[in-house]
Amino acid sequence: MNSLVVLIPVLPFIAAIIIGIGQLIGLLRGETSESTTAFIALWATSMSCLLAFTLLGTDLLHKNASSFLLGQWLSSETLSIDISFMTHGFSLVLAALFSLLLVIILRFSINYMHREIGFHRFFFVLSLFSSAMLLLILSGNAVGTFFGWKIAGLCSYLLILYVYNRPVAAINATRVFVTNRIGDASFILGISLSYAWTETTNWLNLRTAAEHLSTGEATGIAISFAIAAFAKSAQLPFTPWLARAIEGSTPSSTVFYGAVMIHAGVYLVCLLEPIFEKAPLAMALLVIIGGLTALYSYLVGLTQTDVKSCLAFAMSGQLGLLFIECGLGFWQFAKWHLCAHAIIRTYSFLTAPSLMHNVYENPIKPVSPVIAKQRWAYTASLQRFWLDQLTDWTLIRPIRRLAQDLSYFDDHVIDHLAGIPKPAINSISSLAELEERLISASLDNDNPSPSFSYSNGLIGKITETFASITHGFEDRVVLGGLGKGTINIGRKLGQSANKFELLVLRPRYLVLFVCITLSLAF
């Protein structure tokens, strides 16, 4: 019975493969194939949902083992990563709930996406996402979860970019993708620390091994996974990605940022409950970040005038509360809250278009007049506390300028030192040069240029030669060597030194030097 768990993520994956291949070979194309694509995606996810509920039922009857081992994925010396799945507890509850929500959203999408150009692409990505998300939840080890985590992130990118010919969509999708990579790096660090200190990447073993970890070790692991969770669940300072991600269509926003993916961060924290319990600092961090995000989202949410932005900030605010609950140790409450929130948010996202009718002649209750008059607070809220701009100012712009300087250095120093290819021998650098040459040649023919001096006779010739040599010496060595050329070279050197000094004193270089010094020191 436990082995059925494998099929839960595999079925939507097979559906994605079929839809993908169907599209590639042209079998699934246009409006006529819509029902086939929808049927494949819906059927596979429904089957997964059915299996998840069956396993949940047997688990409630205490008939399941805690995990199911399919085989070994890879091993290297002491590192061994299994393909294993969780068949017990909160993971199974979430798998059942999320698969049900996925089925509902898929059914909703069939009508919503009807006659859209990317209909088949949408269902391909959604099926792939369903598979990745169910793998993320059910995987028995951190590497499997990370695998699902990454694919879910990629699917999110692909669906934000659903209308890929819109430049704004491309910018938003890229920004969301890059922001989430910070969380991924932290996840990998968490896996590495877990392996280094507990010699396992299996979730169940890791939970058991938590007892033997020192507070410092537990804090290290917990904070690494917490940062990954903050990034995935749009907590500060990563919150702005959420407002950009709602660029995608309503069903994809629902599935990624309403019902399912956005909760992955909280799930990860819940999964590592014993480790967090051993790390008070990490628990405090959860409370602080969660609290700040909840406050931030509340304040920003007040000034949002479009339904999707309102929902985005409501999402991040609620997730902030979930992190507070985890940080305060109310784990069971957080799990119930997570499930309830996923359900209610699916409803609110899918009914978002009717909000206008709901608020018509029934406006949302205004804020207290004391707050309402604060112009500075209003501006901060309207501008979302300038988080995006602050990121640009502190990170993106300095790095971009540094890259430009390095590229300049590459082009003007390294390329010259390494030797750049010369043009072919029989070629010219420009037609203008040729034109000038031709014109000047014709001028030369008309008016032959006078030589330095004319003379007759032997004495005259000797004098002329001597004069020419002296003139040449003066012209090339004395005037050329010590005159204008030297001054120009000196001036250029001075300018270059000034530029170099200015460049080196810019903050980006100071930061770079500090980073280099620190990396050398440690």
Add this chain to the structure above:
Amino acid sequence: MNIQESPSNRSDNHSADRAQIIAALTQLDAILPGQAPLLQFFHHNTLHGFQHLPFEQALAEFETLTYICAHLPEQQSRLFYQQKRINDDDLNTALARCPVLQTEQIACNLGGSLITRKELYKITLLFDLKGISVSQLNWNINELDALKNLQLDIPLSVREQLLTEGHPEHLVVKQLWECLLNKLDLQQAILHPETLLDLPLEQAEEWLASYQALTATPAPLAEIASRESCVLDDLFLQLGDEISLRSIILTLSGVDVLESIRPQLIRICAAVLDEGVAAWSIPERHELGFYKAWRTLINYDANPFLHELPDWQHIVNELPEDAIDTIILQLTQLEIPKNNWIGYLRRLSLELPGWSGLINWRQQQHPHYITNQDATPKLADYLAIRLTLDRLWLNQICMDLWKTSATVSALRSYFRKNLAEFTVRRYLYQGDLPEYLTQLAESLTLSADPDRQNRAEWQQLADLIWIWQCSPMAEQNTAHTVHNSGWRLFRLCQHLGLTATQLQTATKDELLALLNILDNFNITERSKIWLYAYDGACGGQHGGSSAD
């Protein structure tokens, strides 16, 4: 001699400017879409300002003003034809409705085949007969075997007609191509744009000579260089009616300032027009109105500081209390010629027609519309904010790239001194350059720093662009080339079912006359025919003579 303006004169001028702007804003009602709030929205004729004109003229004027094509793309119409939503009868009827086209007139007689204009029109409606680039020609020949196989879009009946004489397909195609090149006095040379990178001397001399002959000047390159100066002047002359300063900066830097200011405009406009979604409205928006409410908020906004906008404190501090005064101030500061102010404001309001349309709907069309804490938005408020944001952000682009302020005179004088840079930037962002030049130009624009002297590098690249212009591969030399007239006639003859044998008696002029007919039947004419045909196919009657 400087004439000092007296205070009373200044005041009169200012009043006249204000009156001029108020009148201009009132006139915008005719061209802005009637964009109602979503709950009030119903289908509306977006050409309402042109409904007094005959239909085609209304569309043409609308297109000229907004750059929005009022017709379906031709590709879409062809798709309708393939889907049989438009059929041959519809097209014939539509063509017959235009006597100017003289559809039954014989266009030419080639080898005993009488070709009517109607046949030519139908072919050019159904199939793409545009000229192509050298690279596309190479691709067609090398990768798609265009000189061995008949074109893929030739209908079956025409294909059979072409092969009736029993010759193999590759021979028919090859003979046709050679015959056409022969008749048109063209020579097929395998050219590749990258050969221009290391241009052989002999080739350069040959091109220069032919270009000299074509332009009838001894120094065509010098003339091209001087022509750039005229292009620069023309660009600034278009400012106002045709383009905004944003477009000029976009043309020369590839940076669209609207990308930066659009989110801010949307936020502030949405905050002002919100009817109850947000729990927190702009403080005192009802008492202050749109512009004044924004003016009080900008003092608390960290955006100008975080974006390191040059001179932002001064620009924000000098904002007048009145929106019209702000418009006058910003137009003056940007140095938009006074004669072009009306056109400039029209152009700005059309750049984001949705928001301007919505505000216009509230101000001019429904002044008694009631909402909670109504800020009574006006077009003047919107344009004053837009101009201020434009000035702030355009200044930044100009400072970053050229160390100048965003004023007409500063930009013009910078580019007059740096014509080579102007050439490179203009060609690069027009998107016409071949790949090898695009790469070079992009890399130079990335590495160019106003602190560093890159004049020689700009000049070198501008030279390379001029070489390319003199070469047979440049777009402006495409009138009578293998890849333009040669390729177009090659495709046309195949669609007409003509073989080399039938072309034996044809002259160059006769063949070029065929192309001339196609050229005169341009995209506007074709779109008109497609529209009539679609109307006919839908069973509707396009009876109205006006744009309503």
